[in-house]
Amino acid sequence: xxxxxxxxxxxxxxxxxxxxxxxxxxxxxxxxxxxxxxxxxxxxxxxxxxxxxxxxxxxxxxxxxxxxxxxxxxxxxxxxxxxxxxxxxxxxxxxxxxxxxxxxxxxxxxxxxxxxxxxxxxxxxxxxxxxxxxxxxxxxxxxxxxxxxxxxxxxxxxxxxxxxxxxxxxxxxxxxxxxxxxxxxxxxxxxxxxxxxxxxxxxxxxxxxxxxxxxxxxxxxxxxxxxxxxxxxxxxxxxxxxxxxxxxxxxxxxxxxxxxxxxxxxxxxxxxxxxxxxxxxxxxxxxxxxxxxxxxxxxxxxxxxxxxxxxxxxxxxxxxxxxxxxxxxxxxxxxxxxxxxxxxxxxxxxxxxxxxxxxxxxxxxxxx
Amino acid sequence: xxxxxxxxxxxxxxxxxxxxxxxxxxxxxxxxxxxxxxxxxxxxxxxxxxxxxxxxxxxxxxxxxxxxxxxxxxxxxxxxxxxxxxxxxxxxxxxxxxxxxxxxxxxxxxxxxxxxxxxxxxxxxxxxxxxxxxxxxxxxxxxxxxxxxxxxxxxxxxxxxxxxxxxxxxxxxxxxxxxxxxxxxxxxxxxxxxxxxxxxxxxxxxxxxxxxxxxxxxxxxxxxxxxxxxxxxxxxxxxxxxxxxxxxxxxxxxxxxxxxxxxxxxxxxxxxxxxxxxxxxxxxxxxxxxxxxxxxxxxxxxxxxxxxxxxxxxxxxxxxxxxxxxxxxxxxxxxxxxxxxxxxxxxxxxxxxxxxxxxxxxxxxxxxxxxxxxxxxxxxxxxxxxxxxxxxxxxxxxxxxxxxxxxxxxxxxxxxxxxxxxxxxxxxxxxxxxxxxxxxxxxxxxxxxxxxxxxxxxxxxxxxxxxxxxxxxxxxxxxxxxxxxxxxx
Numbered sequence: 093x094x095x096x097x098x099x100x101x102x103x104x105x106x107x108x109x110x111x112x113x114x115x116x117x118x119x120x121x122x123x124x125x126x127x128x129x130x131x132x133x134x135x136x137x138x139x140x141x142x143x144x145x146x147x148x149x150x151x152x153x154x155x156x157x158x159x160x161x162x163x164x165x166x167x168x169x170x171x172x173x174x175x176x177x178x179x180x181x182x183x184x185x186x187x188x189x190x191x192x193x194x195x196x197x198x199x200x201x202x203x204x205x206x207x208x209x210x211x212x213x214x215x216x217x218x219x220x221x222x223x224x225x226x227x228x229x230x231x232x233x234x235x236x237x238x239x240x241x242x243x244x245x246x247x248x249x250x251x252x253x254x255x256x257x258x259x260x261x262x263x264x265x266x267x268x269x270x271x272x273x274x275x276x277x278x279x280x281x282x283x284x285x286x287x288x289x290x291x292x293x294x295x296x297x298x299x300x301x302x303x304x305x306x307x308x309x310x311x312x313x314x315x316x317x318x319x320x321x322x323x324x325x326x327x328x329x330x331x332x333x334x335x336x337x338x339x340x341x342x343x344x345x346x347x348x349x350x351x352x353x354x355x356x357x358x359x360x361x362x363x364x365x366x367x368x369x370x371x372x373x374x375x376x377x378x379x380x381x382x383x384x385x386x387x388x389x390x391x392x393x394x395x396x397x398x399x400x401x402x403x404x405x406x407x408x409x410x411x412x413x414x415x416x417x418x419x420x421x422x423x424x425x426x427x428x429x430x431x432x433x434x435x436x437x438x439x440x441x442x443x444x445x446x447x448x449x450x451x452x453x454x455x456x457x458x459x460x
Numbered sequence: 461x462x463x464x465x466x467x468x469x470x471x472x473x474x475x476x477x478x479x480x481x482x483x484x485x486x487x488x489x490x491x492x493x494x495x496x497x498x499x500x501x502x503x504x505x506x507x508x509x510x511x512x513x514x515x516x517x518x519x520x521x522x523x524x525x526x527x528x529x530x531x532x533x534x535x536x537x538x539x540x541x542x543x544x545x546x547x548x549x550x551x552x553x554x555x556x557x558x559x560x561x562x563x564x565x566x567x568x569x570x571x572x573x574x575x576x577x578x579x580x581x582x583x584x585x586x587x588x589x590x591x592x593x594x595x596x597x598x599x600x601x602x603x604x605x606x607x608x609x610x611x612x613x614x615x616x617x618x619x620x621x622x623x624x625x626x627x628x629x630x631x632x633x634x635x636x637x638x639x640x641x642x643x644x645x646x647x648x649x650x651x652x653x654x655x656x657x658x659x660x661x662x663x664x665x666x667x668x669x670x671x672x673x674x675x676x677x678x679x680x681x682x683x684x685x686x687x688x689x690x691x692x693x694x695x696x697x698x699x700x701x702x703x704x705x706x707x708x709x710x711x712x713x714x715x716x717x718x719x720x721x722x723x724x725x726x727x728x729x730x731x732x733x734x735x736x737x738x739x740x741x742x743x744x745x746x747x748x749x750x751x752x753x754x755x756x757x758x759x760x761x762x763x764x765x766x767x768x769x770x771x772x773x774x775x776x777x778x779x780x781x782x783x784x785x786x787x788x789x790x791x792x793x794x795x796x797x798x799x800x801x802x803x804x805x806x807x808x809x810x811x812x813x814x815x816x817x818x819x820x821x822x823x824x825x826x827x828x829x830x831x832x833x834x835x836x837x838x839x840x841x842x843x844x845x846x847x848x849x850x851x852x853x854x855x856x857x858x859x860x861x862x863x864x865x866x867x868x869x870x871x872x873x874x875x876x877x878x879x880x881x882x883x884x885x886x887x888x889x890x891x892x893x894x895x896x897x898x899x900x901x902x903x904x905x906x907x908x909x910x911x912x913x914x915x916x917x918x919x920x921x922x923x924x925x926x927x928x929x930x931x932x933x934x935x936x937x938x939x940x941x942x943x944x945x946x947x948x949x
Contacts, residue, residue: 103886110767110880113791114784117769119777141781182770183777212770 117180122240124225125201126190131160133190134167135226136179137240156229164204181210186240187217187262188225188281194299194306202266202304216247217262219299221280221309228281231291243293247279250295255319255328256312257295269304272430273415276301277318280309302409302434310402317399320392321364321412323349332387334378341374342388344449353417355425360441362414364396367448381451389447396445410438462553468496468570475500478557488516496570497534505563507582514542515565515578534569535576546579562636585610591692591714594857596731603692608638608711614694615642615709619701623647629660637668638711642697647704649938652901656706656719670713678719680899684867686860687900689721696730704937720900720936722907724920726861727751732923741922747855748921754852755869758795759876759884761845765791767880783839792877794838798846799870801828806850903935 122137135158159170172179187205189198205211220228233242250257257279268276278299283291298315300307310318319325325347332340347368354361372384379387403411410416415433419426429437465471472487479485484504490497501511515538539547550556550566556575560566563581588610591603604611612626627641639660643653659678668674675688691697692714697707700718708717718725727747732740764772765780772780787794805824812820832838853865868891875883898905908916915931918924930944 104879111877112766112769114765114769114777114781115787117781119774119781121774139778139781141778141785180769183774185774210770 112178112180116177118175118177119183120179120181121183122186122188122229122243123181123184124188124190124220124229125164125193126220126225127193127196131162132164132167132193133158133160133224133226134164134171135159135229136168136171137229138175138179153232154230156226158226164201181208182212184211185215186244187215188220188228189217189278190220190225191222191306194219194278194301196305198301198304198306202269205262206266213263213266215262216244217260217265217278218243218247218281218295219278219306221282221296221299223283228283228293231283231293233293243281243295246293246295251279251324253327255325256297256315258298258315258319258324268411268413269301271416273410273417273419273426273433274413275303275409275411275434277411278306300403300407300409300411302407307407307409310399313395314399314402317395318403318412320347320349320366320396321351321399323347329373330388330391332384332391334376336378338376338378339374340372340376340379340384340387342384343371343373344392345369345371351414351417353414353421355422358425360414360418360422360425361444362417362441363444363446365446365448366392366396368450370449370451372451385449385451389449392447393445397443400443404439408435408439410434414438414441464551464553464556464568464573464575466571466573468498468568471568472498472500474553475556475560490516498568498570499565500560500568501565501580502560502563505561505582505584506565506580510580511565511578515567515580534567535574538567538576538578542578548577550575550577558636583607588614593859594691594693594696594729596729596734599731599734600693600695602694604694604697604709604714604716606712606714608640608709611694611709611714611716612640612642615697615701615707618694618698619644624701627657629657631660631663631665631674632668633664633666635667635669639668639674640709642701642707642709644701644704647702647932647937647940648706649704649936652720652936653706655901656708660708668710671708671710671715671717674708674710675717680901683894683898683905684864685723685895685898685905686858686864687721687898687905689718689725689858690715690860691718692716693730699730699733702943703933720903722900722903723895723898723905724908726856726858727921728919729857733926737923737925744921744923750852750855751865754849754855754865755872756884757845757849757852758799758869759872760881761842762791762795762873763876763880763884766877767882771881780841783841786836787839788837790877791842792873794842795846795873796870798828798838798842799849799873802846802850803866907933907935 119139119141120136121139124133124135124137126133126135135156138155138157140155157171157174159167159174161167161170168179189201193201206213228243229240247257247259251259258277260276260278265276265278268274278301280296280299282294282296284294285291296309297312298310298318300310316325316328319328325344328344328347330342330344332342334340345368347366350365352363352365354363370385370388372381375384400412403409410433415426415430415438419430465474468489472489476485476487482502484502486499486501486503486508488499490499499511499515501508535549548555548559548564550559551574556566556568556577559577563579564577565580567576567578569575585605585607588602588605590601594603602614604614616624621644623645625643625645629639629641630636631639641653641656641660656678659680660674663674663677665673665677671690675686675690679686679688691700697709697716697718701707705721706719708719710716727744732744765784769777784791789797801824805820805828808820809824829843833840833843849869853862853869856862856865872884872887872891875887877883879886896904896906896910904911907913908920913934916933919929923929927944931941932943934941
């Protein structure tokens with residue numbers, strides 16, 4: 093009985109450690125990290141939970157606090173001294189890293205987020221393209237109650253309907269950072285201004301990393317190519333230009349890509365098999381659908397080839413995961429060539445692209 | 461045992477003195493020939509009309525001429541002429557008192573040490589009404605009353621087999637309450653019957669006012685979940701009898717006891733068996749859900765908003781945070797405050813006379829639902845939490861279950877406030893340990909679940925079609941287990 097009582101009492105030793113009233117915590121939904129002169133600049137966006145917020149003003153002004161410090165933790169505690177509530181990071185959903193810190197290396201930032209127990213590891217991570225994270229977090233958003241929700245919504249929708257951006261979660265970033273034969277990427281975000289000087293946020297092209305350092309940004313076309321190869325695209329639109337300078341609009345639906353590898357004479361070949369259904373959205377009748385199909389296939393093939401070439405030539409960073417595929421399937425080859433993969437052997441990889449498109453609705457409207 | 465005083469005057473004086481000269485004691489002396497006869501009865505519990513019409517008239521008419529009346533003559537005359545079902549010959553003074561106070565009319569004869577008792581009870585009860593505490597939509601509408609015989613009759617009317625045994629005992633030194641132990645002899649477990657009889661025999665108490673007294677005296681285990689169910693419905697009692705359970709009915713209360721009662725019985729109503737089985741399965745799942753909701757909702761709300769904020773989606777958390785903004789109390793205090801207010805409201809609604817009752821509920825509704833929220837004392841979400849909790853607990857007709865749920869709800873709330881979801885899980889384990897260790901008359905309280913019995917699942921959470929419910933509960937019925945012969949469709 094005594095033993096049981098001691099055992100039972102031990103259940104309560106944890107105490108009220110985690111106790112914190114909701115009223116006393118400031119829910120941090122988005123966080124920006126940048127670095128100036130070796131000092132971290134951390135900006136946080138807090139969700140406005142006060143009832144008296146002016147509902148007439150539908151452009152909700154975000155609450156953003158900024159703090160600096162030699163470490164991330166120091167910067168965050170500096171913010172805490174400014175805010176009347178305790179920062180609560182458990183619902184952090186978005187982290188924006190500045191271009192400066194990204195180019196200098198994200199390993200320390202990543203380390204902080206991995207170590208911090210309060211933070212859920214499933215937040216979206218974006219790199220600021222041209223602006224500082226603080227500026228981005230300060231842009232008011234009309235549609236959604238809390239500003240970061242706007243960004244998150246854009247990332248998700250943009251990546252699912254257009255295939256030009258990727259909703260990269262922190263965990264995926266860390267995985268790509270640590271896995272052999274693959275380098276991480278990150279979607280970028282920038283501020284665009286319209287004629288009335290109203291600021292708006294736009295998800296833009298993919299940032300390429302090598303290890304933890306940002307190398308540059310892919311353009312939209314190459315991002316699409318990247319997403320075709322890595323099977324991140326579901327639906328997208330492709331525009332073809334005919335000889336007579338007419339445009340044909342194609343919708344690609346349910347695209348699927350499978351990657352296989354072969355090794356001949358110690359030179360690996362990556363076989364990219366893409367199958368998808370397509371729809372002709374706009375067509376002026378210059379070509380019949382079979383011709384359009386061939387044109388589209390060629391266009392996608394060209395897109396993919398261009399992307400691969402550009403990555404090889406400009407960045408020498410295997411963000412496509414070719415090395416990872418070899419690591420998984422051709423391990424003996426990988427073990428011999430894994431050193432200096434990005435700068436050397438990755439450039440020699442040959443690719444073979446097979447594209448298989450089907451029509452969803454292959455009827456000709458005009459001819460019945 | 462005292463002999464009856466042969467001197468009539470002395471005897472009458474003694475009876476009068478023993479009753480403290482009660483005003484309702486009626487003594488009428490008649491002289492027949494040279495014999496003095498006295499009729500003694502309480503005019504409040506004995507029907508005066510009947511005594512006048514039958515006994516006194518008969519005495520006047522039939523015994524008028526005889527000169528030397530013996531007691532036997534008088535007894536024979538009365539026995540043959542008076543239309544009363546129950547005539548008793550009494551030998552002792554104690555028996556006179558006993559019958560007198562039970563509503564009998566006593567005929568005393570001078571110079572005799574014997575007396576005669578007629579059953580002339582006045583009917584002091586209401587008629588058979590529909591039960592007020594267990595209402596159903598489809599099914600019989602009659603309910604038990606305060607009259608022992610009527611209650612027994614309501615059961616006999618449903619079971620016409622001679623195997624329905626009714627044993628009577630008198631409990632209570634002062635009240636001498638009639639306690640009837642009913643069981644179906646060829647189904648019920650004899651050991652259980654003997655155990656119940658033994659426990660009732662062991663009771664030594666001055667008064668039994670309601671079956672609640674008896675229940676507490678024969679229930680062995682202390683547990684806030686009632687292991688004996690009380691019901692106002694004869695159909696429910698009959699169903700219990702047919703399961704091999706024992707039904708105890710008492711005089712002066714419309715609540716019969718069902719022994720033993722399992723945990724799952726509180727999730728069943730008699731109406732479950734009058735409706736389509738598939739629909740009832742859904743309702744039963746809802747009842748189990750309501751049970752869980754009514755115990756855990758405030759605890760979960762407090763745990764999620766104070767300890768485990770990361771367990772809820774951001775949108776919901778923001779919603780909670782916005783609503784809690786400006787509320788001066790911690791979530792735990794807020795919840796406790798609302799729960800206490802609700803209980804006060806409920807209690808006052810029950811106790812207040814029906815004239816003022818509606819005012820209480822309207823006022824309470826406005827104060828809790830609206831004013832408290834706009835004054836910023838409680839958050840709107842807490843009103844929702846407490847309302848859903850309270851409404852869920854009212855799914856159960858048994859007030860005992862509602863009270864038990866309330867106790868556990870507060871304990872869960874305290875654990876949640878201290879330890880968060882971790883605390884809820886710890887207490888959840890203790891809760892399961894607790895209710896599975898309850899025994900009801902030697903049978904496991906949580907029967908078809910723990911210990912698990914696959915066959916009995918047919919009528920636990922789900923209710924299968926009546927054609928599939930072949931067997932009685934094997935824990936309570938020991939004989940004639942088969943309920944239904946195979947039906948060929």
